[in-house]
Amino acid sequence: MTDPLITQLRPMPEDWRRALAVVAHPDDLEYGCSAAVAAWTDQGREIAYVLATRGEAGIDTLDPERCAALREREQRASAAVVGVSVVEFLDHKDGVIEYGTALRRDIAAAIRRHRPELVITLNHRDTWGGVAWNTPDHVAVGRATLDAAADAGNRWIFPELTEQGLESWNGVRWVAIAGSSRPTHAVDATAGLDRAVRSLLEHRTYIEALTEEAPETYARDFLTRTTTATGERFGGRPAVAFEVFGR
Template structure:
């Protein structure tokens, strides 16, 4: 297994010549499991990162009714984002668990891209499975697939004035064709990586802010669970990134 990883191509460093990023995912905690260590390092360097979540994660805790769960998980997400230097967290209020890929989702994400005008857009694995080192072939959830794919499409939609022209007429959102890359975290076919070392400890603290969700997810000690998961993921990327623990991304240039 190790030999096979060592034979894989080295990962390129993530682009650094950008100032603003928009991270678009389905649920509270998606970014904390996926790439918060990279976000912490980026915000430390003076870059601006905004979080956009399609849902409030209201279907995520079996023992908590959706209305109560939504406000709980929103609060946990805002606290979690603050740990890694993110102050702007927005929610689209699509229904957790039944997010549909389609024009409505593309329009909502394109509108956010036009509002925030990022050069880098980040999302989560849009493919059917979590493969390879990212999960051993487990089936991905419909929400992740829908939001990831819609984000990749919306990066182009945002720059075309004739797609969703109502964003101009109704919201005053002029086209933004400045997205230079879309970076997908949690992919089994990464092309790039960001050094996880500087932000790894804060990524642990950030995920730990999802107290209610983690308590419902596992009986393991929360810090042990979080630290093992995040450090393990970062260390698995290291052989392809000069021996440094890292966060892997599949980068689609535009």
């Protein structure tokens, strides 16, 4: 039973058709919110993924060139499990992404291409709940995504995008932050949880380099633990949390 003293999370907005998820690395969405993505694609919503890097610096035992190709394959397979067929890479350099106008422009261009009502990204704050230090890549991409949602709608910012045929798009209504320590909304993860586990398991090479635990056990335990904890603030149902900024 849910403790009434715990601040409850609100359901995510439902009146949208297209979403764009923008993160730094392969696996960021699988750790963060793929159960919600699975539920949304089941409803017929269109979701595309944009990754700033190919995660080439993520596995110590693989040189970056080999690692990038492998992690791209794993990401495309992972996205397919939850109903996402469009996966794009911006080819910023893994581990040293710089927040700035170049990154904002690339993300604004993606928003103009895909014209989403909802934009999703990952925790842009310095820490994970004040417990663990966040990576510079997550911080840079999350912050740039929040800014690019506005940049995409202003034709006087990055006018070169208009010259390239990417007309301004001021239709982003919300930016939702997965993995935030200050969540405001949630999505029921019940129907999408098994696919979220399978989606995370597609990153098997990365997981095997990360832990000695069996990948199947690791993936299910991680996602079950996080969705169950969120569910304590969402009517007792397994859930994925988001901090939602309206526009």
